[in-house]
Amino acid sequence: MGRIKFDMGELEAFVTTAEKASFRMAAEALFLSPPALSRRVERLEAALGVRLLERTTRHVQLTPVGQEFLQEARRALSGLEDAVQRVDDQRMLRRGRVVIACIPSVATQVLAPVLKAFATDLPEVQVHVMDESAKRVLDAVVQGEADFGLSFTGSQEPSLHFEALTSERYVLAMPRNHRWAKRESVAWMELAGQRLVSVSRQSENRLLLDQIVAQLPDQPVAWYECNHLSGALALVEAGLGLAVMPQLALHPQPAQIRGVPLVSPEVWRTIGLLQRRDRSLSPSAETLRSRLLHRYGER
Numbered sequence: 001m002g003r004i005k006f007d008m009g010e011l012e013a014f015v016t017t018a019e020k021a022s023f024r025m026a027a028e029a030l031f032l033s034p035p036a037l038s039r040r041v042e043r044l045e046a047a048l049g050v051r052l053l054e055r056t057t058r059h060v061q062l063t064p065v066g067q068e069f070l071q072e073a074r075r076a077l078s079g080l081e082d083a084v085q086r087v088d089d090q091r092m093l094r095r096g097r098v099v100i101a102c103i104p105s106v107a108t109q110v111l112a113p114v115l116k117a118f119a120t121d122l123p124e125v126q127v128h129v130m131d132e133s134a135k136r137v138l139d140a141v142v143q144g145e146a147d148f149g150l151s152f153t154g155s156q157e158p159s160l161h162f163e164a165l166t167s168e169r170y171v172l173a174m175p176r177n178h179r180w181a182k183r184e185s186v187a188w189m190e191l192a193g194q195r196l197v198s199v200s201r202q203s204e205n206r207l208l209l210d211q212i213v214a215q216l217p218d219q220p221v222a223w224y225e226c227n228h229l230s231g232a233l234a235l236v237e238a239g240l241g242l243a244v245m246p247q248l249a250l251h252p253q254p255a256q257i258r259g260v261p262l263v264s265p266e267v268w269r270t271i272g273l274l275q276r277r278d279r280s281l282s283p284s285a286e287t288l289r290s291r292l293l294h295r296y297g298e299r
Contacts, residue, residue: 006047008080013040014052014066015073022061043116096284101130101146103136105229110166111150114291125284132206141274147285149274150292152246153204154257159190163273165296168247170209170267171259173236180260187264192218197232198225205229209244218259233257 017026019038027037045052052066060069102111107129115127130140134153141149142159155162170185180186181293191213199206213219223241226232229249236243237256246269273292275281281289 001129006044008077010040010044010047011073013037014044015070015077017041017053017060017071018062018066023055023243050068050202055114059288078217096282097126097128097130097286098282098288099130099146101132101140101149101151101274103134103137103151104131105246106150107131109248109251110125110271110296111292114288114295118288118291121288122284127288133202135202138172138274141276144276147275147279147281148289150271151274152269153196153272154274155270157274161275161277163293165271165273165292167268167270169261170244171247171250171261173233173243173245173250173259176256176258177237178242178258181258183260185261185263188212188216188262189218190262191220191242191244193214194220195223195243197219197235197243198222199229199232199245200225200227202227205246208267208269212265276291 013026013030013032016029017023020026020029023034024035027034030037032040041053047068050065051063052069054061100111111129115129118125118127130137130146132140134151137146137151138154138157139158140146141154142157150165154160172180172191174181176224198209201207201210203258206211224232224235226235229245232243232245233249235241244262245259247259248271250257273289273290
């Protein structure tokens with residue numbers, strides 16, 4: 001069967017006429033002339049190829065097909081009204097849903113303060129935070145699972161736009177009773193012979209740090225390996241070793257751990273907002289994105 005073409009005005013004309021059982025009353029309700037209303041109903045019947053209304057000089061009555069079609073027409077109009085209302089609610093930021101992919105340390109330290117104010121101003125907008133690894137964040141944005149992402153990778157991805165928010169340096173996490181805990185800095189070369197706690201080779205952090213360590217004449221050894229920075233911190237706190245990690249991972253800094261800046265070389269990473277170049281954001285997502293850029297872009 002070919003596609004049937006009619007517009008919502010014709011559907012509304014039919015429903016109103018059926019409910020009023022009068023062309024005159026329906027025309028008044030829709031602010032149309034009776035002939036104009038009649039033409040709309042006739043166009044709908046022509047498109048469907050059936051008669052929907054029986055017309056007399058005094059009365060309008062539904063045909064059997066018209067009675068059945070009326071129920072579907074009402075549902076269609078109701079669904080359209082609901083859709084229009086949802087769009088208007090999103091436009092006016094009364095409701096909506098935003099999905100953000102974000103690495104864990106940034107979720108707690110960068111995103112959370114902005115979300116607190118966002119939730120106060122726009123309480124009906126739902127926010128889903130996907131706190132995942134940098135690779136998973138990148139994939140979620142590329143594949144359209146998230147509206148945008150917050151991470152330190154992705155600036156080289158041609159399909160993505162990367163906007164810098166803030167930078168953080170890498171520090172050496174150690175127990176507060178360690179002999180280096182009161183120092184202002186530690187050189188990478190001093191890590192030789194130290195027992196280190198590391199994240200797994202699947203981590204983007206590990207890939208970056210391995211490049212630095214590979215240039216050292218005496219390379220430190222990772223005695224313990226964890227999948228996540230939180231696990232590495234727990235082992236450091238237990239006194240099992242030292243861990244190189246981004247500074248944000250130590251905020252709020254655990255009571256028994258101190259992060260000492262690493263130097264020679266200093267290593268920094270840039271945290272940025274990732275968004276697909278070919279994707280427009282919903283009003284709610286765009287508002288949250290703008291707030292993140294406003295807060296951290298001024299630093």
